């Protein structure tokens with residue numbers, strides 16, 4: 001039984017460990033981003049079971065530069081699950097909980113840079129096919145994705161998306 005709850009300051013060390021373990025397995029170097037963690041306009045959730053943290057997801061602000069001006073959205077990342085507990089639905093629960101919260105707040109879109117086979121299950125689509133351009137060059141087209149939380153705004157949303165402060 002996994003509980004999804006907002007991250008508390010005392011969770012930081014465990015989150016860093018989970019990220020190090022999760023990304024090391026895939027040869028990555030990513031680590032928990034304390035810069036973004038210090039912000040108040042983020043959603044940071046942990047998955048806990050029996051007093052142990054098993055996963056973490058962070059959503060942070062993104063600005064989309066549209067021809068009509070900037071539009072605020074969010075970016076998913078990083079998402080990490082303890083390697084010993086992967087493929088048990090924890091990443092899905094963390095992502096869906098955060099996305100549901102964002103939908104309630106009226107957030108129009110969420111971007112992610114990640115596994116092309118994982119994120120479509122939440123409704124993410126290839127950014128390039130929807131007029132979304134990543135702030136960083138060299139990201140494969142199928143790894144940069146967008147989820148429209150407010151379908152009525154889909155047609156007005158296109159441009160370069162950048163993580164605020166990064």
Ligand SMILES: CC(C)(COP(=O)(O)OP(=O)(O)OC[C@H]1O[C@@H](n2cnc3c(N)ncnc32)[C@H](O)[C@@H]1OP(=O)(O)O)[C@@H](O)C(=O)NCCC(=O)NCCS
Pocket residue numbers: 022023026079080081082085086087088089090091092093113114115116117118
């Ligand atoms: C990717 C990750 C967050 C998924 O979380 P999880 O709790 O293991 O996944 P879930 O149980 O919610 O979902 C399982 C599904 O994810 C798929 N999946 C797991 N890791 C994957 C990966 N690296 N790439 C693509 N799909 C992946 C599984 O094949 C499974 O697919 P199925 O439902 O079609 O059988 C987790 O495996 C992880 O932390 N990986 C290492 C760090 C990482 O890559 N983070 C994401 C950065 S984009």
